[in-house]
Amino acid sequence: MAAEKSSIKIITLIAADGSVFEVEPNIVKEMKTVQSYIDELDQNTVSIPLPNVFGNDLAMIIEYCKKHASEEETKEAKEEFDFEFVKRMKSDDKLRLLQAASYLNMESFLQFMAKAIAAEIENQSVEFVRDYFQIESDFTPEEEAELRKENEWAFK
Amino acid sequence: MEKFVVTTNVKVNNHIPNDLVLSILSKLPIKSLNRFACVCKSWTLLFKIPHFLIMYHNYFLSNNHSYYDGTSILLNDSLVHLTNELDEPLHSTLYLLSGDRLENRIKLDWPPPFHEDDSCIHILSYVAVNGTLCFTHDIGMYAKCVFWNPATDKFKVIPPNPFEFVPYHNTLLQPRGFGYDHERDDYKVIRQLVFFVDDNIDVPCEEPIYFSPMWEIYSIRSNSWRKLDVDMPYSSACDELYMDGVYHWWSINDYSSLSNVGPCLVSFDLCNEVFLTTPFP
Numbered sequence: 105m106a107a108e109k110s111s112i113k114i115i116t117l118i119a120a121d122g123s124v125f126e127v128e129p130n131i132v133k134e135m136k137t138v139q140s141y142i143d144e145l146d147q148n149t150v151s152i153p154l155p156n157v158f159g160n161d162l163a164m165i166i167e168y169c170k171k172h173a174s175e176e177e178t179k180e181a182k183e184e185f186d187f188e189f190v191k192r193m194k195s196d197d198k199l200r201l202l203q204a205a206s207y208l209n210m211e212s213f214l215q216f217m218a219k220a221i222a223a224e225i226e227n228q229s230v231e232f233v234r235d236y237f238q239i240e241s242d243f244t245p246e247e248e249a250e251l252r253k254e255n256e257w258a259f260k
Numbered sequence: 261m262e263k264f265v266v267t268t269n270v271k272v273n274n275h276i277p278n279d280l281v282l283s284i285l286s287k288l289p290i291k292s293l294n295r296f297a298c299v300c301k302s303w304t305l306l307f308k309i310p311h312f313l314i315m316y317h318n319y320f321l322s323n324n325h326s327y328y329d330g331t332s333i334l335l336n337d338s339l340v341h342l343t344n345e346l347d348e349p350l351h352s353t354l355y356l357l358s359g360d361r362l363e364n365r366i367k368l369d370w371p372p373p374f375h376e377d378d379s380c381i382h383i384l385s386y387v388a389v390n391g392t393l394c395f396t397h398d399i400g401m402y403a404k405c406v407f408w409n410p411a412t413d414k415f416k417v418i419p420p421n422p423f424e425f426v427p428y429h430n431t432l433l434q435p436r437g438f439g440y441d442h443e444r445d446d447y448k449v450i451r452q453l454v455f456f457v458d459d460n461i462d463v464p465c466e467e468p469i470y471f472s473p474m475w476e477i478y479s480i481r482s483n484s485w486r487k488l489d490v491d492m493p494y495s496s497a498c499d500e501l502y503m504d505g506v507y508h509w510w511s512i513n514d515y516s517s518l519s520n521v522g523p524c525l526v527s528f529d530l531c532n533e534v535f536l537t538t539p540f541p
Contacts, residue, residue, distance in 0.1 A: 199276060202276070202280055203276065203277075203280065206279075206280055215283070218280070218286075218287055219287050221284045222288050223287075225284075225288070225292070226288055226289065230296060230299055233296055234300075237276055237281065237299075238275060239300050240300070242300050242301050243300070243301065248298055251297060251298050251304065252298055254413075255294045255295060255297055255298065257291075257356075258292070258294035258295040258297075259295055260364075
């Protein structure tokens with residue numbers, strides 16, 4: 105390789121399903137897991153496997169990063185993008201992307217997804233939330249009835 | 261170049277690790293969190309997890325762009341008799357108003373220390389700090405001071421100070437401000453004690469001893485009162501405001517301060533426990 109050290113031009117990310125994404129270094133800055141890997145290498149091309157992230161999800165994350173790394177985009181345009189970005193997702197997508205954000209150690213994207221999920225469940229029932237997070241109730245019916253009575257105002 | 265084996269059999273399932281769940285829950289309004297306490301046992305204990313409390317607190321502060329988004333208002337309806345027909349007890353009633361047009365009205369119960377006497381209850385500083393309110397009786401020689409978090413329904417009665425009791429004197433307790441010391445993660449209350457010679461008792465000395473009014477501060481961390489070595493002007497007027505750790509009030513006609521600064525705005529910093537005055541323009 106003829107290029108100088110530490111001047112990586114293209115980073116290749118390989119998703120769990122084998123799909124390959126080529127991105128510029130500024131796109132992965134937000135992905136601390138990837139970035140720390142790059143920092144340790146003395147190569148000008150890098151290929152990084154991400155066995156915990158699926159291709160579809162990675163595509164979305166890269167799309168998000170591109171938009172947010174862009175200096176030309178206005179704050180309003182980014183907000184508009186965020187809104188549409190969440191709107192087209194199903195519940196499962198959000199949960200998977202949240203986990204991907206955690207795995208890639210992307211703090212602001214993680215907070216963004218957590219907020220999107222919070223907004224989705226905010227006005228939902230207890231049953232909905234159990235189903236959403238696949239949580240089994242560990243209360244006896246009596247305990248639950250008692251607790252519901254205590255927090256009655258929150259059910260109105 | 262190195263070769264990587266790409267594993268394709270890793271299944272991303274829907275089971276969300278606990279720290280991510282906390283990160284989601286920390287972005288919910290208090291009403292949702294109370295409802296979701298019924299989801300499972302560990303979710304009833306959220307407010308006992310210090311890590312969660314910090315997350316919740318930080319998110320709340322960083323996103324509180326508008327004071328009116330999803331906000332609810334506490335309405336304290338204190339009945340005041342203008343005539344002297346005092347046979348009827350005076351009651352204060354607390355309502356929670358919520359909704360875009362504040363159309364939802366729920367009557368809240370006072371915390372237990374006020375069940376016997378709910379007359380003239382005052383919300384100190386007119387503010388909830390991280391969800392906690394401080395109630396006092398507006399009048400009375402031994403004004404009760406109680407912290408209460410309406411969301412968790414936890415309360416704490418602030419203990420009295422031995423200083424309150426001076427022989428042959430009646431002590432007027434004037435709770436002034438309530439606020440939060442973010443440096444020490446502490447909740448504080450300031451009040452002034454004014455001592456009057458008790459006329460109903462024979463004082464066994466010719467000249468009654470005069471005790472000058474005294475300021476003191478309560479901290480929930482130490483759970484005790486401590487004398488404040490300041491000579492702050494006091495005002496019984498209701499023009500007061502608590503903001504970002506500083507409690508402000510108008511002092512218009514203060515008779516108890518020795519410094520006699522005249523009408524001014526007094527600002528007390530609950531972190532550093534110092535005050536400053538700004539004269540009227």
